[in-house]
Structure formats: C-alpha cells, structure tokens
Amino acid sequence: MLGAGSWGTALATVLARNGHDVRLWSRRPDQAQRINDTGENADYLPDVTLPRGITATADLGQALDGAEAVLMVTPSATLRPMCQAIAPVLPEGIPIALACKGVERRTGYLLSEVVAEELPGHVVGAVNGPTFARETALDHPTAATVAFPFSYSDRLNPETSPAARLALSLSGGGFRAYVSDDLVGVEVGGAVKNVIAIACGMMSGAGFAENTRAALITRGIDEMKQLAQALGGRRETVTGLSGAGDLTLTCSSTTSRNMSLGYQLGQGIPRPSCFEGRPVVVEGEVNAVSVTDLAKRINVPMPICETVQAILHEGADLQEAFTALWARPIEAEPQTMQMSLEHPSPDLPLQFGASDQ
Numbered sequence: 368m369l370g371a372g373s374w375g376t377a378l379a380t381v382l383a384r385n386g387h388d389v390r391l392w393s394r395r396p397d398q399a400q401r402i403n404d405t406g407e408n409a410d411y412l413p414d415v416t417l418p419r420g421i422t423a424t425a426d427l428g429q430a431l432d433g434a435e436a437v438l439m440v441t442p443s444a445t446l447r448p449m450c451q452a453i454a455p456v457l458p459e460g461i462p463i464a465l466a467c468k469g470v471e472r473r474t475g476y477l478l479s480e481v482v483a484e485e486l487p488g489h490v491v492g493a494v495n496g497p498t499f500a501r502e503t504a505l506d507h508p509t510a511a512t513v514a515f516p517f518s519y520s521d522r523l524n525p526e527t528s529p530a531a532r533l534a535l536s537l538s539g540g541g542f543r544a545y546v547s548d549d550l551v552g553v554e555v556g557g558a559v560k561n562v563i564a565i566a567c568g569m570m571s572g573a574g575f576a577e578n579t580r581a582a583l584i585t586r587g588i589d590e591m592k593q594l595a596q597a598l599g600g601r602r603e604t605v606t607g608l609s610g611a612g613d614l615t616l617t618c619s620s621t622t623s624r625n626m627s628l629g630y631q632l633g634q635g636i637p638r639p640s641c642f643e644g645r646p647v648v649v650e651g652e653v654n655a656v657s658v659t660d661l662a663k664r665i666n667v668p669m670p671i672c673e674t675v676q677a678i679l680h681e682g683a684d685l686q687e688a689f690t691a692l693w694a695r696p697i698e699a700e701p702q703t704m705q706m707s708l709e710h711p712s713p714d715l716p717l718q719f720g721a722s723d724q
C-alpha cells in the first residue's frame with residue numbers, strides 16, 4: 368500500500384482484517400515507526416486500532432519486496448513521481464491498482480495512463496467508490512468497484528483476473544467489492560465527482576438547500592457520462608458506485624474535504640483561511656483544472672466543472688458564476704437530441720442570501 372494517509376491506512380486495514388499481509392509505505396520514517404510501535408495511525412485515523420498483518424515502512428524496496436500486487440494511494444498529483452520512484456524496485460509484472468482519484472494536469476491523462484506510460488508491463492486497474500476512510504476502517508458496511516480491463520472468459524478466475532483477485536481480497540466483513548471491466552468509466556467517475564462535490568458545497572455554503580444539491584448531483588452525473596463516453600468508457604458505468612455512488616456520498620456531508628472546501632468558499636471564507644489554514648488534500652481543486660482542460664480538448668461540455676474551475680482558479684465571482692450556470696440555454700435531457708433554446712431571462716440573478724432552509 369503506497370501511501371499511509373487516511374485512505375491507504377483504511378484499505379490496509381480492510382486487507383489485513385481479511386488475513387492478508389500488508390506493507391504500508393509512508394514517506395515519513397517517523398510516522399512508519401509510530402504506526403509499528405502503537406498499532407495506530409494517529410495522524411490520519413486516530414483511535415482506530417490497526418489489525419495485525421500491517422507493517423509500516425518508509426523504504427520502498429522493503430515495501431515492495433515480494434509483493435503480489437500494489438495499491439497506489441497518494442494524491443493524484445504525486446502519482447507520476449511515485450511511479451518513477453518505484454520503477455527500480457517493483458516486482459516484475461505485478462498488478463497495480465489505483466486508489467487515488469484524478470486526471471493528470473499536464474497531460475490530461477487518466478491516472479491509469481500515467482502508470483501505463485511510466486511502468487509498462489504491468490496491468491493497471493482502480494478501486495473506487497463511496498468510501499470515507501474512517502467509516503471503512505471502522506468496518507461500516509461499504510461497497511466499491513474494482514476495475515481492470517479483462518476478457519469475458521477471464522472474469523471469474525482469480526488466477527488470471529486481477530479484478531476478481533483484488534475484489535476477493537478486499538471483500539469481507541463490512542467491505543463488499545464489485546467488479547468492472549470499464550476502467551475508463553470508473554476512473555472518470557472518481558475524478559469528476561470531486562469537482563462536482565465542490566460545486567455542491569459552494570451552493571450549500573451560500574445557503575441553498577436540497578433542490579439545488581439534487582440538481583447538481585444529477586447534472587453532474589450527466590457531465591461524467593459524457594466525458595466517460597468520449598474517452599471510450601461506458602455511460603452506465605458512472606451510474607454505479609464510483610460515479611453516482613461516490614457523488615451522492617461526497618455531496619451529502621462536509622466529512623468530504625471537497626464538499627467542505629466548497630461549503631467554506633460558499634460562506635465567503637477566503638481560500639487561505641479554509642480548513643483554518645491547514646494543508647488538506649482536496650483533489651477536486653487541482654482536478655477542476657485538469658478535468659475541464661481535458662473536456663475542452665475533446666469538445667465535451669462540462670458546465671458545472673467549468674463553473675467550479677472559473678471560481679477557484681480564474682477569480683470568477685461565485686454568485687455571478689452560478690447565476691450564469693443556471694441561465695444557460697435550455698437543453699434536452701438526456702442530451703441525445705441536440706437542442707438549445709435561448710434562456711428567457713439570463714440576467715435575473717439567483718436569490719443568494721434570501722434562503723429560508
């Protein structure tokens with residue numbers, strides 16, 4: 368498990384609870400030492416007792432020696448350098464599963480494409496779903512999708528299908544895995560949901576309630592569908608755990624760091640003061656740029672993501688940007704027929720500050 372933050376530790380907990388030996392790599396030797404000494408990762412999952420079977424280490428060679436599979440769980444922006452760092456010590460041919468969510472900013476690659484470029488000769492997949500780390504570590508009933516490209520005849524054979532093997536390794540107690548062969552669809556769901564969660568947070572923080580959230584979730588799923596399809600994935604995949612499921616989770620609670628960032632911004636808190644100034648991994652903030660750049664490049668309209676990107680990175684005014692989002696031309700749902708009618712009152716502003724929740 369490469370990454371001993373909250374999600375890497377939670378996934379290590381799931382696997383170890385199911386009887387697997389897990390090497391948990393932390394980039395900080397002091398943290399690795401503390402995990403081994405105390406049986407807890409107090410920095411990220413305080414008061415969660417780690418099961419036997421987890422050994423923390425800050426040495427990549429030790430972490431990967433004899434490994435049967437590797438899960439990569441550091442923030443998406445660190446993925447390429449992480450791949451480069453493990454290349455010399457990675458056992459030949461072992462499957463690599465991504466548990467981080469995003470699109471690479473410079474290239475617009477899905478994360479699996481980054482791994483394929485840096486680490487040829489390894490089959491690459493992903494584990495995504497509605498999975499807050501703490502709840503997962505505490506064994507609350509949780510479901511996620513394990514996606515690898517695989518052939519129909521291999522699907523049931525753990526010897527030949529990394530998806531089946533990893534799904535079986537993760538499943539047990541509260542954790543239940545599903546299997547998919549649509550890696551693109553699963554990755555798109557995970558990357559885009561964080562950006563939409565920021566939008567939901569912004570509108571909740573600004574005082575709007577359930578209608579607004581439901582509209583953003585539903586239209587957000589449509590943005591995911593279009594991007595997934597344009598990249599060669601399947602539209603229906605994003606209605607599963609890694610798209611609609613994860614979006615429902617992260618748009619429902621400020622336990623989500625993405626939702627929480629949006630909520631604070633919606634309340635008018637300046638970015639540097641959000642999270643009381645603490646550095647927090649908010650994937651949707653970086654990915655608002657990478658997702659919208661990618662979508663523009665391949666002509667996929669993603670108006671909610673573009674709105675978030677403009678507010679976060681181009682200094683757009685939140686109220687004006689959401690008013691413009693709501694007053695876009697009237698379109699068909701679903702967008703199978705091309706239709707666009709001029710909005711009758713595009714200048715009528717949304718009623719920010721007048722809500723009665």
Ligand SMILES: NC(=O)C1=CN([C@@H]2O[C@H](COP(=O)(O)OP(=O)(O)OC[C@H]3O[C@@H](n4cnc5c(N)ncnc54)[C@H](O)[C@@H]3O)[C@@H](O)[C@H]2O)C=CC1
Nearest residue numbers: 371372373374375440441442443445467468498499500648
């Ligand atoms: N926390 C959660 O509930 C879930 C998180 N994820 C995804 O997992 C990924 C990791 O997130 P979390 O574990 O939550 O973050 P976190 O903030 O809890 O931990 C991040 C970890 O990455 C390490 N790290 C940071 N910069 C690094 C670098 N340059 N090189 C190597 N390691 C570095 C940190 O030391 C830390 O161990 C993200 O893509 C996130 O979207 C996915 C599902 C659930």
Ligand SMILES: O=C(CO)COP(=O)(O)O
Nearest residue numbers: 496497498499623624625
């Ligand atoms: O991806 C997550 C749950 O599935 C965690 O969401 P946040 O990164 O917004 O906290």
